[in-house]
Amino acid sequence: MTLNLAEIFFQQAALRPEHRAILGPDEDASISYGALREHIQTLAAQLLAAGLHPGMNIGLHYPGGQAYIALTYALWACGACVTPIPMELATEEKQLIFQHIAIDAVISTADCTLFAAHAVGAAIPLAEHACLLNLKVLRTRPVALARLNPAFIRFTSGTTGEAKGVILSHETIFARIQAANQGLQIDANDRIIWLLSMAYHFAVSIVAYLSFGATIILCKNSFGSTILQAANRYRASLIYAAPTHYELMSHDRSDQALLDLRLAIVTTAYLRPDIAEAFYQRFGIAPHETYGIIEVGLPAVNLDAPKEKRGSVGKLLPSYSVTLDSPDENGIGEIMLCGPGLLDAYYQPWQARADILSQHGGWLATGDLGFIDEDDYLFIVGRSKEMISVAGMKFFIREVETVLERHPAIQAACVFAVKSRRLGETPIAHVVPAANQEPPDDAELKAYCGEHLAGYKIPDQFHWVESLARTASGKLIRNTEKLLTTQHTKIL
Amino acid sequence: MNLPQQLREHIINHYIKDKAPDGFNDDDNLIDQGLLDSLAIMNLIVWLEKQAAIEFDEGDIVLENFSSVKALLDFVRRKCAVSSDD
Numbered sequence: 153m154t155l156n157l158a159e160i161f162f163q164q165a166a167l168r169p170e171h172r173a174i175l176g177p178d179e180d181a182s183i184s185y186g187a188l189r190e191h192i193q194t195l196a197a198q199l200l201a202a203g204l205h206p207g208m209n210i211g212l213h214y215p216g217g218q219a220y221i222a223l224t225y226a227l228w229a230c231g232a233c234v235t236p237i238p239m240e241l242a243t244e245e246k247q248l249i250f251q252h253i254a255i256d257a258v259i260s261t262a263d264c265t266l267f268a269a270h271a272v273g274a275a276i277p278l279a280e281h282a283c284l285l286n287l288k289v290l291r292t293r294p295v296a297l298a299r300l301n302p303a304f305i306r307f308t309s310g311t312t313g314e315a316k317g318v319i320l321s322h323e324t325i326f327a328r329i330q331a332a333n334q335g336l337q338i339d340a341n342d343r344i345i346w347l348l349s350m351a352y353h354f355a356v357s358i359v360a361y362l363s364f365g366a367t368i369i370l371c372k373n374s375f376g377s378t379i380l381q382a383a384n385r386y387r388a389s390l391i392y393a394a395p396t397h398y399e400l401m402s403h404d405r406s407d408q409a410l411l412d413l414r415l416a417i418v419t420t421a422y423l424r425p426d427i428a429e430a431f432y433q434r435f436g437i438a439p440h441e442t443y444g445i446i447e448v449g450l451p452a453v454n455l456d457a458p459k460e461k462r463g464s465v466g467k468l469l470p471s472y473s474v475t476l477d478s479p480d481e482n483g484i485g486e487i488m489l490c491g492p493g494l495l496d497a498y499y500q501p502w503q504a505r506a507d508i509l510s511q512h513g514g515w516l517a518t519g520d521l522g523f524i525d526e527d528d529y530l531f532i533v534g535r536s537k538e539m540i541s542v543a544g545m546k547f548f549i550r551e552v553e554t555v556l557e558r559h560p561a562i563q564a565a566c567v568f569a570v571k572s573r574r575l576g577e578t579p580i581a582h583v584v585p586a587a588n589q590e591p592p593d594d595a596e597l598k599a600y601c602g603e604h605l606a607g608y609k610i611p612d613q614f615h616w617v618e619s620l621a622r623t624a625s626g627k628l629i630r631n632t633e634k635l636l637t638t639q640h641t642k643i644l
Numbered sequence: 645m646n647l648p649q650q651l652r653e654h655i656i657n658h659y660i661k662d663k664a665p666d667g668f669n670d671d672d673n674l675i676d677q678g679l680l681d682s683l684a685i686m687n688l689i690v691w692l693e694k695q696a697a698i699e700f701d702e703g704d705i706v707l708e709n710f711s712s713v714k715a716l717l718d719f720v721r722r723k724c725a726v727s728s729d730d
Contacts, residue, residue, distance in 0.1 A: 372675065
């Protein structure tokens with residue numbers, strides 16, 4: 153019998169119908185497990201009446217919040233798979249998802265004009281000011297997909313500009329949350345502050361909280377004072393947030409404390425030591441850094457030594473194993489993992505889990521570089537994949553270069569990361585002008601990029617160069633230090 | 645287009661369009677009306693740092709500076725004035 157995460161939630165709701173499932177974001181707003189179950193079942197009935205059926209893949213283009221949670225679980229209750237379409241992406245990026253993944257319909261905010269070109273029939277209104285729009289499917293569905301019992305397909309652009317999707321089945325997500333909870337120990341006594349994008353973070357967070365009977369606290373905004381007020385009002389026991397949120401809480405000028413907090417979980421990006429220290433000085437709690445990746449889940453959390461081993465994502469949780477591939481003289485190598493809940497498949501080109509793992513002797517090659525210290529604590533020092541992380545929002549360099557190289561005045565582009573105090577990293581571009589074309593200024597290029605890319609992917613600066621820096625073998629040099637000192641090649 | 649104009653256009657296009665009630669103006673509260681939620685604020689900070697080269701100091705990211713379009717424009721003008729004095 154196949155597992156369904158909606159059923160897991162319904163079982164929790166049957167156990168504790170009066171227990172609060174969600175608190176906030178408005179004052180006094182809350183919904184119990186029982187009421188949320190009823191709401192999900194009403195939405196599911198609406199969706200089934202609108203023609204939804206098991207096996208369909210539905211795009212979810214909707215802001216995070218209680219309604220997002222209810223819609224996701226309603227889709228699962230119908231037997232459908234969910235492909236999140238992040239609201240903050242540029243129109244072109246959203247359309248790319250539909251070109252690469254077979255999506256039968258989309259649930260969107262009331263304005264469905266973005267999807268009108270591929271619509272089949274009129275939009276069907278749903279609760280939550282949402283609408284369901286059936287779509288002409290633009291590509292063939294992989295035949296093996298249905299056999300996986302898929303819950304999520306997370307679209308990611310690929311290293312070579314080729315798109316791919318990460319497929320997570322209900323069973324895989326359930327295995328992940330069980331493995332993560334060996335460390336987090338979340339239960340019905342927990343009240344968890346939520347501040348992140350639900351389009352990117354849902355599987356080993358929202359699903360875990362609702363599967364283990366915890367209460368999710370939604371904040372009205374992410375100012376330090378607001379987070380602290382919510383934490384105190386609802387007696388939060390756990391915060392799951394990005395480094396910036398911890399920085400904002402640390403700098404709050406009120407005298408609010410975090411008296412009920414047992415875990416301050418840091419995700420999405422590296423936590424600067426000064427933020428960790430400021431948070432510790434202000435609240436007496438050392439933030440717990442984590443290692444979370446879409447292909448694996450949450451294999452490591454620095455639970456037992458967040459202060460003593462600051463900068464480490466901790467030891468691996470009990471169910472996971474790690475090895476380092478080809479470590480250098482400093483012991484730094486590519487992090488390879490194995491354990492429960494590894495991705496079921498890549499969507500395009502189709503690669504089942506067994507095929508992915510067989511390439512590396514049963515290990516999942518993460519693309520991240522790290523080392524393990526003498527006490528078995530894992531430290532992440534960089535990425536072997538060509539990616540940039542701006543305030544925890546990650547993207548492949550090649551997708552920005554591809555957009556730049558489509559501009560008529562640009563012959564070639566090389567994008568690389570520079571360190572940024574607040575954002576972690578930020579992109580800069582070297583661009584080679586096309587022959588007989590007047591190079592546009594930065595403002596014009598940024599506006600052009602803004603038409604094709606989400607804002608955080610747009611390079612901060614453009615340097616016009618005669619040619620891109622390459623190694624002797626012709627490979628592009630992306631070493632930031634080298635690129636920033638190659639002044640002689642600049643031509644404008 | 646100067647920075648305050650760019651910022652106003654960015655806020656309206658990305659956070660207000662389709663969501664704001666009729667008659668919305670620059671003094672209306674973005675937070676109370678739920679137009680700038682936690683994710684929108686982070687995206688707006690990224691935009692201001694990357695596209696407008698605004699450098700946030702400790703204590704800049706507070707509710708008062710983000711409460712309305714007018715408050716944000718005033719904040720950006722203050723930051724630009726300080727950096728041009730440096």
